[in-house]
Amino acid sequence: MMETKEIIRNYWDHRSEIYSTGIVEYSEEERIAWKNMLASKLGGRKRLEILDVGTGPGQLALMFAEMGHHLTAVDLSASMLEKARKNALQRSLDINFIQGDAENLQLPDAHFDVVSSKFLLWTLPDPKKALLEWKRVLKKDGMIIAIDGDWYSSGIFLKSIRTVSGLIRSVKERNRHDPFKNKYQLIKNDLPLYSLKPGRVFGLLNDAGFEEINIERMDSLCLSARKHGSLLDKLDYSHPIYFIRAVKK
Numbered sequence: 001m002m003e004t005k006e007i008i009r010n011y012w013d014h015r016s017e018i019y020s021t022g023i024v025e026y027s028e029e030e031r032i033a034w035k036n037m038l039a040s041k042l043g044g045r046k047r048l049e050i051l052d053v054g055t056g057p058g059q060l061a062l063m064f065a066e067m068g069h070h071l072t073a074v075d076l077s078a079s080m081l082e083k084a085r086k087n088a089l090q091r092s093l094d095i096n097f098i099q100g101d102a103e104n105l106q107l108p109d110a111h112f113d114v115v116s117s118k119f120l121l122w123t124l125p126d127p128k129k130a131l132l133e134w135k136r137v138l139k140k141d142g143m144i145i146a147i148d149g150d151w152y153s154s155g156i157f158l159k160s161i162r163t164v165s166g167l168i169r170s171v172k173e174r175n176r177h178d179p180f181k182n183k184y185q186l187i188k189n190d191l192p193l194y195s196l197k198p199g200r201v202f203g204l205l206n207d208a209g210f211e212e213i214n215i216e217r218m219d220s221l222c223l224s225a226r227k228h229g230s231l232l233d234k235l236d237y238s239h240p241i242y243f244i245r246a247v248k249k
């Protein structure tokens with residue numbers, strides 16, 4: 001039987017074809033709102049060494065690079081990295097892209113000021129190991145910035161929303177079967193944050209030895225995505241999305 005991580009990599013390799021380029025395609029107004037929010041979370045600090053894990057097509061990495069930071073970006077999927085490289089080239093941004101595993105980074109100790117991730121925690125088989133890795137590569141006083149949602153909670157309203165978005169995705173992908181369901185149904189029980197609850201994330205960060213842990217709902221940017229985004233964005237951003245920040249002391 002295929003390993004969980006192999007299933008995840010295969011899924012995202014396949015999905016990279018049609019995965020929304022998201023913020024890369026956002027209006028300039030929305031990109032500015034995101035960058036302002038990120039700058040405030042970084043306390044206005046400039047030219048930081050930032051590692052973006054699970055970068056996908058590179059939305060977060062691209063925005064940080066445009067803000068003048070020095071970026072390394074890691075993803076498990078070679079096809080996603082290809083997209084990310086194209087997106088960076090389009091914007092003339094110099095980002096060091098590396099194929100790798102967020103739970104087992106081939107990167108030096110105490111090198112980064114920030115480790116960021118967007119929509120990655122939920123799909124990690126061992127988030128505890130990942131957090132310890134992120135802590136290892138962070139400098140003292142470095143911080144984690146993680147953005148993620150409770151995409152797969154069992155509430156009836158959100159479940160109905162997911163049925164609709166699954167159908168839309170299947171039609172868009174001209175696939176009778178929902179490829180997400182096919183793959184993640186097999187492995188969801190191996191993913192501790194598949195239904196991501198802030199209390200659970202807080203506990204994991206605390207156990208990993210992080211301090212100044214802060215987890216808050218990202219309601220204003222979600223409202224904006226629901227207002228300006230595609231129908232799929234509107235559905236996806238109906239889920240609670242959290243901004244998670246923690247510091248290595």
Ligand SMILES: C[S@@+](CC[C@H](N)C(=O)[O-])C[C@H]1O[C@@H](n2cnc3c(N)ncnc32)[C@H](O)[C@@H]1O
Binds near residue numbers: 008056
């Ligand atoms: C939902 S996408 C998010 C992509 C991007 N960060 C965004 O905000 O749209 C999840 C990404 O995480 C990557 N990924 C999944 N597991 C990973 C792991 N263990 N290490 C590195 N990347 C991983 C996938 O290949 C995919 O590109």
